Amino acid sequence: GAVVSQHPSRVICKSGTSVKIECRSLDFQATTMFWYRQFPKQSLMLMATSNEGSKATYEQGVEKDKFLINHASLTLSTLTVTSAHPEDSSFYICSVLLAASSYNEQFFGPGTRLTVL
């Protein structure tokens, strides 16, 4: 498997500020990472696919300029929520794709709970 960390685990910020969330693959190099958002009592919704060295691919309805994704190295992808508003409050989860896996398997980080006041 793969070990994935996220930092911070919890963040509270004021409306209008920007917040950066880090996703690290600790024990292997990840060409592809994914970012999900989960609202309370709802399922995980894929926001974007992050590919190392190239621009992220966003799902329909996700604002590229609001959710900036950078995947500058094979072990780190970052999600920046710009000008956060209370409606951005959510649980953000990243995952890494283990392409060598015969199951196209993703390994998930522990999540980051964002609260925007």
Place this chain on the structure above:
Amino acid sequence: AQKVTQAQTEISVVEKEDVTLDCVYETRDTTYYLFWYKQPPSGELVFLIRRNSFDEQNEISGRYSWNFQKSTSSFNFTITASQVVDSAVYFCALSETSGTYKYIFGTGTRLKVLA
């Protein structure tokens, strides 16, 4: 289009009862992968099982068992002799092999096991 349906939004059982969580999927691919995850209150997803579309063998792991029926596009999960620690939200997910590696998650089933 691919889709995963978990029709049971919430299930409550008394400890030691058996419970089955349903998962029905839709896909056009002939090769695909199915997963089950547990999400306790902490939020971190816990991997339970993976299955590829060519492996229809049912699987048992301790109190957990899975029934994969390709003919009905179902991948149901049974917990035998449920325990309070089994209380969580359970997600079924589908991954296709057509290049994107995306997971499609079901809406989840919240299981409450009462003491």
